[in-house]
Amino acid sequence: EVHLLESGGGLVQPGGSLRLSCTTSGFIFSTNAMSWVRQAPGKGLEWVSAIGGGDGRTLYADSVKGRFTISRDVSKSTLYLQMNSLRAEDTAVYYCAKDGAGGTWDYWGQGTLVTVSS
Amino acid sequence: DIQMTQSPSTLSASVGDRVTITCRASQSISNWLAWFQQKPGKAPKLLIYKASSLESGVPSRFSGSGSGTEFTLTISSLQPDDFATYYCQHYNSDSNTFGQGTKVEIK
Numbered sequence: 672e673v674h675l676l677e678s679g680g681g682l683v684q685p686g687g688s689l690r691l692s693c694t695t696s697g698f699i700f701s702t703n704a705m706s707w708v709r710q711a712p713g714k715g716l717e718w719v720s721a722i723g724g725g726d727g728r729t730l731y732a733d734s735v736k737g738r739f740t741i742s743r744d745v746s747k748s749t750l751y752l753q754m755n756s757l758r759a760e761d762t763a764v765y766y767c768a769k770d771g772a773g774g775t776w777d778y779w780g781q782g783t784l785v786t787v788s789s
Numbered sequence: 790d791i792q793m794t795q796s797p798s799t800l801s802a803s804v805g806d807r808v809t810i811t812c813r814a815s816q817s818i819s820n821w822l823a824w825f826q827q828k829p830g831k832a833p834k835l836l837i838y839k840a841s842s843l844e845s846g847v848p849s850r851f852s853g854s855g856s857g858t859e860f861t862l863t864i865s866s867l868q869p870d871d872f873a874t875y876y877c878q879h880y881n882s883d884s885n886t887f888g889q890g891t892k893v894e895i896k
Contacts, residue, residue, distance in 0.1 A: 773838030
C-alpha cells in the first residue's frame, strides 16, 4: 500500500528557512516523479515544484523559483523541499504527491502546515 | 502561461441531482486535464485523468469529457459523500495549473 507522510512544517519568521520532508513507501520511489503542492488557508491548490522519476529533472512555479529547492534521497525513499527567504504568502498546507500512470497525482500525503509570520 | 477557469464557483444541489462543472483552458491543452475532489481538512483525491479516464476505485457516477479548451465533470446522481470542492488541473511535463475550484453545497 502506498503511503506518503510529510513533516517539517511549523512557524517561521519572514526571511527564514524550513525544510519539509516526505517519507514514502509502497512504490518504487526511484522511478516515480514527485511533486509538492500547497494550499493557502481558505484558498485553492497551487503546484509548487516537481522532480522527475528517472532523470531527477526539477521544475518550479514562478512564485518559488530561486527560493525553494526540491530534492530526493532515493536510498531513504524521501522527498524534500528546502524553503528559503520565506514570505507571508508562502503560508499554506504543503502536500507531497506522487505521479500515477495517468500522468498526474494519484496519491497524496496528509499535508504539513507552514506558517510564515513574525 | 495557460489559465484554467472553472464555473460555477459554487453550486447548490440536492441528493440525486445531476451535476455538471465546467473547466475552460486559455489555450488548447489536448486532453491533459484531471479532476480532483477535496473535502475540508483532507488532501485532494484524483477522480479523472486525461479528461475522461476514471481513476481506479472512483464510483462510475463520476465522468469527464472534453478536449482542447472546454471540459466537463459530471456527477450523474449526487450522493451525500459528494458534497466537496472540485478542482480541474491542466498538467504536462513542464507545468501544472489548477482551476479556482467549485464548491458543491447541499441545497
